[in-house]
Amino acid sequence: MVLGVGGFAQAVMQILSDDGAEVSCALTRDYAHDAPAFAGPTHDLASTESLADLIERQSVDLVVPMSIDWAKAPWAGSLLGSRAAVFSPTGEAMRIERDRDFARQLCQRYGVPFPAAHVAHTRLAALEFLDCNPRAFVIKNPLCSPNSPVHTIVCETHGDSRAWLERVNYDEGVFLQEYLGRREAGHIALVANGEVYSLVTNQEYKRAHAGNMGIVAGGPLGGLAQADPADRYGLAKALLHPLKPWFAETGYTGPIQATGIFCDGQWHAIEYNIRLGITATPMILRMLEHPVALLMRLASGEPPGVRFRTGREFGASMTLAGYGYPFVQLEGPTVPVTLDGKLTCDVWWNEVASGDGGSLLATGHRVADVVAVGSDRSAALAVANENIRKIRCLGSYFRPDIGESLWPPGNE
Ligand SMILES: Nc1ncnc2c1ncn2[C@@H]1O[C@H](COP(=O)(O)OP(=O)(O)O)[C@@H](O)[C@H]1O
Ligand SMILES: [Mg+2]
Numbered sequence: 001m002v003l004g005v006g007g008f009a010q011a012v013m014q015i016l017s018d019d020g021a022e023v024s025c026a027l028t029r030d031y032a033h034d035a036p037a038f039a040g041p042t043h044d045l046a047s048t049e050s051l052a053d054l055i056e057r058q059s060v061d062l063v064v065p066m067s068i069d070w071a072k073a074p075w076a077g078s079l080l081g082s083r084a085a086v087f088s089p090t091g092e093a094m095r096i097e098r099d100r101d102f103a104r105q106l107c108q109r110y111g112v113p114f115p116a117a118h119v120a121h122t123r124l125a126a127l128e129f130l131d132c133n134p135r136a137f138v139i140k141n142p143l144c145s146p147n148s149p150v151h152t153i154v155c156e157t158h159g160d161s162r163a164w165l166e167r168v169n170y171d172e173g174v175f176l177q178e179y180l181g182r183r184e185a186g187h188i189a190l191v192a193n194g195e196v197y198s199l200v201t202n203q204e205y206k207r208a209h210a211g212n213m214g215i216v217a218g219g220p221l222g223g224l225a226q227a228d229p230a231d232r233y234g235l236a237k238a239l240l241h242p243l244k245p246w247f248a249e250t251g252y253t254g255p256i257q258a259t260g261i262f263c264d265g266q267w268h269a270i271e272y273n274i275r276l277g278i279t280a281t282p283m284i285l286r287m288l289e290h291p292v293a294l295l296m297r298l299a300s301g302e303p304p305g306v307r308f309r310t311g312r313e314f315g316a317s318m319t320l321a322g323y324g325y326p327f328v329q330l331e332g333p334t335v336p337v338t339l340d341g342k343l344t345c346d347v348w349w350n351e352v353a354s355g356d357g358g359s360l361l362a363t364g365h366r367v368a369d370v371v372a373v374g375s376d377r378s379a380a381l382a383v384a385n386e387n388i389r390k391i392r393c394l395g396s397y398f399r400p401d402i403g404e405s406l407w408p409p410g411n412e
Helices: 006-018 051-057 068-072 076-080 091-098 100-110 123-132 158-165 235-239 241-250 281-287 291-299 377-388
Strands: 002-004 025-027 042-044 062-065 117-120 137-140 174-178 184-192 195-205 207-209 213-216 222-227 254-263 266-273 314-321 335-339 346-349 352-354 360-362 366-374 391-393
Touching: 002 006, 006 025, 006 281, 006 291, 006 346, 006 366, 051 076, 062 291, 068 076, 068 091, 091 100, 091 241, 091 266, 100 117, 100 174, 100 241, 100 266, 117 123, 123 158, 123 174, 137 158, 184 235, 195 235, 195 241, 195 281, 222 281, 222 377, 235 241, 235 254, 235 266, 281 314, 281 346, 281 366, 314 377, 366 377, 366 391
Parallel strands: 002 025, 002 062, 025 042
Antiparallel strands: 117 174, 137 174, 184 195, 184 254, 195 222, 207 213, 222 314, 254 266, 314 366, 335 360, 335 391, 346 366, 352 360
16 A cells, blocks of 8 residues: 555556556546556545544555555554554654754764754854854755755855845754755665665756756656666665664664765765655666565565566656746646657556546646666656656756756766
């Protein structure tokens, strides 16, 4: 059972169903409900009496959450007490994503380079810190949640940081993290019994426009994932392996993504996520051999036995953004989505609704993710590029340059 909405839920359900699982979705947000229904039964949590009853009735073995907000839901305790395993670390182990300053302290304790950072609770305190540290600081929420009043604002100069600190909401304070440049990459692994099992090295194209121009959008415009069980770029060695004692101590069981920036000759951790990630999950699950059995082994604390399918060593994801994106305050009407030709790779619909006679309507800012896999980067990208051009929707756009920069890891 997936806890989520949109293309993430549709992808996880469809891929695990193709691998033989019986799937369903508990809808956790009030939008993007139609896409998961293309892949299996859905239940709106807003009107479902008890998630635990649903799990019991359907004999659910595994729950895959889309985001970390499930842990704050009123039903979190009954989920943890149910028969189902949750594909996520729980309790204290969640703090590595939830609490940015905790992640900083952890990195300090285990010798993982982390940018200079500071939590400020008021505008005055933030400006005072900036005056004493006249460099560029990225502005983030101290506690991660999809409902935070602050979303990451990547400031590249001291003046940028100063300008934005006058604007942001201080209800939950701000986490100021020194800007380390653009040489970013990610690494995604599974953790069980204090051991780190590498899956992929990945990239996300977070800027709204081609050439990595424009703002860092709320969701990326594309992504790459390369099977990397041997950690060829050294990201797991730098950012994950030093944390093994903490993984063991907290009983960490589940996925982890480290995002790093290469600066001054070494990788620095800028963020940890306790999920495979919205962009990477649909690629990783298609690339893996027997994903259902692998997830079940991990959930029961066994070594996951990571094996990739031959010819699927690389994944490419391209997002079709809708009218107004990335400035989500701008909204258009729902408009028809049409296809010009037959799709030959995965297309996960996000903010769409079913119209009359099997038609599709775009209802929001992120219309679809087009995801292809192949034996190398150019093969996967070629298929994604060919397919995204078959989808038409007024005011939509995509980045035609996904995969052309920021790869191999460490490059701009
Ligand atoms: N310290 C930093 N230096 C440079 N870029 C950063 C830094 N922190 C974040 N960014 C950019 O902003 C993006 C989002 O920040 P991140 O910490 O991952 O928060 P979130 O994913 O919660 O928005 C990063 O992927 C990166 O592109
Ligand atoms: Mg991030």
